[in-house]
Amino acid sequence: MISPTYAHAKMSYSPAPLVSIATQDAFFNQIKQLCGQSFVGQVTVDNAGPSSFSEEKLVMHVRKCTDSELQIPFHVGEDASRTWIITKTGSGLSLKHDHRHDDGSHDKSTMYGGHTVDAGWDNVQSFPADQYSKELFVELGIPQSVGNTWQMFVYPDKFSYRLIRQGREFRVDFDLTSRIINPPAPWGYSDKTHN
Template sequence: MRKTVLVTALLSAFAVNAQIVQPAPLVSIPTHDSFFAQLKALCGKAFSGKLAIDNPVSGGFEGDLIMHVRRCTETELQIPFHVADDHSRTWIITKTGSGLSLKHDHRNKDGSHDAQTMYGGHTVDAGWPNVQSFPADQYSKELFAARGIPQSIGNTWQMFIYPDTFSYRMVREGREFRVDFDLTKPISLPPVPWGYSD
């Protein structure tokens, strides 16, 4: 009898403790949820893109441009951005509980992190279901300053999603870059991005 009572008490205490350590649900708002859900709906598909704006011309984006909505969870999307045979870039969009974060995971061919990686920004307002903006965060500003490219401190990245088109845009004073992807025609999947595995 004592054993039964003791076991019951321990199980009850465990259940209470288990409830205590459960993570709180992420707070989110409709515009962020809608934007995230629209991108998540493309999971497992890849799309071809075209360089729409590169002003002033920077180079390095010649050849096939492909986005692949590769990995998706309820809180994170991993979207490699392939440029010809360069598989170094992955966009990571995360629900943070106070908005959406965009990070650029840059890898070397051996899978190691590039010296300039995980830069990006965080939403500062509601945005729209089809458009979200990510002004450079503090980590990115410090990284850009340390890397000798202080002009990038003013970067804002934007993503636009509509039924037929997804656009990735970066803008700052004196610089605009945009790639548009055709969502109407999924293409064959590209290779696994550097530093990742199946």
């Protein structure tokens, strides 16, 4: 039999607070303020040469925001397969890349990313590849990606997404001073979840 004291304690339980340090809160909240908005970007660094990223229209859409998670689809032309997911974990921030096929099913290369290992700054956070991602990259035959670090920068007029590893750098800058019409939901997501 449950004691009255235990039953009362159970009823008054509330979820643990979302704990985060000041720099990561500031970074998260700056992106969260853009919720519901979309912006055009362009490749500003790509030492591997021209690709579909440099030839297609690039759009980021800060689509869904909660106190603990940001969903940011990254459209490359008509390709709506990519969504960046930033999550407060209690020990920092996680960045994941949700990759889908146009039927909504997951790509074999999905949910890779990294986790912060230091305080970062109000405007910049770095996400070195996590263990899941390292093992996935080896399994997919791209072991060079084990050394990936993703970085995001957010300033009043610009948001940047950057990938770096030994011998590789890729960066897209988005103009935050000029909003555009929001694109359709990314593959595998529903417009009903739009914020």
